[in-house]
Amino acid sequence: MTSWLRLLGTSLAATLAFAAAPALAESYPAKPIRLIVPFPASGATDLLARAIAQKVGANLGQQVVVDNRPGAGGAIGSDMAAKAPADGYTLLMATSSTHSIGPHIHPRLPYNVQTDFTPIGQVASATNLLVVSNHLPVNSVKELIAYAKAHPGELNYASSGNGTVVHLMAEAFSAQAGVQLTHIPYKGTALSIADLISGKVHILFDSIVTGLPHVRDGKLKALAVTSPKRSSLVPDVPTVGESGLPGFVSETWFGIYGPKNLPADLVTRLNAEFNKAIQAPEVKERLAKLGAEPVGGTPAQFASVVSKESARWGKLIKDRNITAE
Template identity: 80%
Template sequence: MSPWLRRAGTGLATALALSLAATPALADSYPSKPIRLIVPFPASGATDLLARAIAQKVSTSIGQQIVVDNRPGAGGAIGSDMAAKAPADGYTLLIATTSTHAIGPHITPRLPYNTETDFTPVSQVATATNLLLVPNSLPVKNVTELIDYAKKHPGQLNYASSGPGTVVHLTAEAFKAQAGVFITHIPYKGTALAIPDLMSGKVHVLFDSIVSGLPHVKDGKLKGLAVTSLKRSPLVPDIPTVSESGLPGFESDTWFGIYGPKGLPAEIVNRLNAEFNKAIQAPEVKDRLARLGAEPVGGTPAQFAAMVKKDSARWGKLIKERKIVVD
């Protein structure tokens, strides 16, 4: 063999070896700097509290800080859009919810992104029931009394939401439809911003996530009339479900999950999936989630995507039937 061919063969072999080594090297070297986790809702709300509880554990495990970045507004669309347009390098993630990825596509016709094609699913992390909250000043003690009061005072009650098109908004609309009552919608940029007005009686009803709503009930600042899951929450077994309180079959839960931008390399997806699954099963994180009213879920990216698709179809049906549109 000529020296030229020998050198060429050696060069090809070296290039092939480097190519084969590139994929595991990417996973091994990631992450090499802090990761931004976008929370598309305000600080101190359900999504924010849960994100911080999990991010702290993942940060310790991967040796890099996960920086929680609150970007509220437009029912979660502002923060979600930022994540969708970020580089697909694993250094910008999004904690999404039922509101952003199961409801948003059906209720907001001009979203600047496609929830199915502009994101890479990483893992579902938790689920939580919602809690029907009213101010202490409202003279009702249960769901039946709330419905009766609304019927006797048409147009006088209003409800807060974390923004048009959120699960908080749609849960209230589902409640109105099944109960046959009219309650005016007052949207906020997040439920944390609505809580003071609820306490003061400026707004009268809020279907908040139990994650952020329960502490105010425990402190005696608000009344929790019911939970929206089909079964009572073990965290508050004395609070009945909406279903058993006069609206049979009523159900609404909130899921939380991690996404990256589209095109996120599989090696990074798998690394992140493993880290988040491990974090939510850690005893201290499970305890923190339980105190927040959430349950860890986990699973594969494919399982997460399938769950979102099914949930999206359910909410899409309600939105179509109620003719709900957000401009």
């Protein structure tokens, strides 16, 4: 009799738990959601995250709080997200640098980008602006390549640090163009602008948001954008492919991850919410001002993009013997 009662109690508990599951899912979110940005405030990733988070929060009826956790090329914030509870209340705004490049530059990361995160969806992609010093006598990518070949080893380029996407973009350019350029790393591209203007540094692949004001002020020259098509922010500036290096395309992706083992119903809900938010007219307008375009799609599509970009950058890093040192 006792065994029968125990069995009945267990069965009843399981039935009640099953019945309660949909109610719990429907009640999400019951509190604010934290969106970790593993880079400093006011940078491109932060501004993009805030534009999207505000809309997602409004749609969900709960605030999505952006939490900046910079350091170690995005590894500090990414590690926090990886180790957070898989309850949908801690998410990560990841980028090409954190998940497609970082593992190849920092092989001893405290997390595995493939197994310690749950992909939710890509939200945007952004182009970069190829700018050169006014002291450099070139006005197109074709002229830049010709000048570099005529003056091997004389030209240099700035980056936001070893192993960053800015660094790798320039390396990809020099490899494809067959030119020899010297790398000058800075602690952020903003710190290189003065040297670029003075002519101490010659080339920079900068965020279109931070590079464009200097072009408009006449302090730097914009040769091209790195996207497959022209940017609406600078419609008169050609793509790298149009201007002298066919086939060259390099964009930065931005996407949302959760910790590993995030329940499938929450992944579906969050994917739908972020896809909806990035299509809102006001969000699209803000993204455009940042030189970014909304992407959207399924978690599987996002994972595929990350994988392809990881293979691409991993090969470049190995072929060019690039390290974080």
